[in-house]
Amino acid sequence: MLRLPDALRADLKDPVGPLYTDPAALLAAAGDGPLVTVGDVVTDYLLRETVPDVALVDDRTKRAPLEERVDRSPFDRTVHVENPAATLSRDLLAALRDALASEATTVLEVDGEEDLAAVPAIAIAPDGATVVYGQPDEGMVCVVVDAETRAAMRAFLAEMDGEREAAAALLDLDLDLDSAGD
Template sequence: MKIPLGLLLPESQADKTNIQKHLSKNSYIITVGDRTTKKMIEFGLVPSLQIIDGQEKREKKEPPKLENAIELTVKNPAAEITTPSIDVIKKAFTMQPPVRLFVDGEEDLLVLPVCIHAPENAIVLYGQPNEGLVIVTITPEIRNKAQSLLDLME
């Protein structure tokens, strides 16, 4: 995903104040990626859905501690989006937050099904390697764009 789906906040500006400008009081926050998830939890902005794989830039990392989270797991090989991954994302949206989805494999591309199936008030946050944080406000246009990209992969 070389081209960000939403607004790219440069690394130097990806602080709590700038992130909060894009959130409303009832935003359903979704993070994809270990570093993004950890950063949001450190800011006190606990994501409703967190999708992690226990790695940052191919290095094993300990996921941030989180009390009372429902934990789900799914296998999703690198450079793929599996049907079970899509199914578990849909299931996660029906559960009481916070929900943490631990991916055995790679989570990067799961941004696409997340954008398609996320609730109306969702904000998706994910890292753009060596550039910053991408903030995606879920709209019908974003859903269509994500669906088109997903269709291209099949």
């Protein structure tokens, strides 16, 4: 559905929020809305303190298989999605949207790669939600969603290649596609 163009890759290098190495400190700084974790290591660390409302895992870290899978048993439900590397598939976007709307805690098992999922998670999460993703070899990035972070991620989605209008409709977003590059 959406593909990451090479021109946008550098934009993903800098963390969108503060870095943490301690799960308890991160949770103390978290917002009062849903907690979304993107990545196996981040999800595993935070499961020591709480159960995220939504977690995205792919059984890999730094593109290498994990020795041990993240425990799925604390979650109410597990949803399997396919999402190739450097993309945001229709499958992943719909499952993320549905998981955020659900009262059930949900782990999304991604066949492929979940790395980009923080972008739409921030773009559609309500104010006060917290999206946590890993910054390799540095820690966990904690993003408390507000109008500014949401707008930045919506602008990023509008710059991606692919079916932007369909993705916007699927996520019920108003993306400024007129000013976005083609």
